[in-house]
Amino acid sequence: MQTVLAKIVADKAIWVEARKQQQPLASFQNEIQPSTRHFYDALQGARTAFILE
Secondary structure, eight states, rough: OHHHHHHHHHHHHHHHHHHHHOOOEEEEEEGGGOOOOOOHHHHHHHSSOOOOO
């Protein structure tokens, strides 16, 4: 029997391959822009929130 983590990893690998077929990197690569948001600045704010998986 697979561990929960092993199943999550296997399922994600299948999902990633499907997404590569649906939306190849070349179809949006020229639209990628650098982020204007700064991670460390966000952590210094009054209301820091975390999303943990």
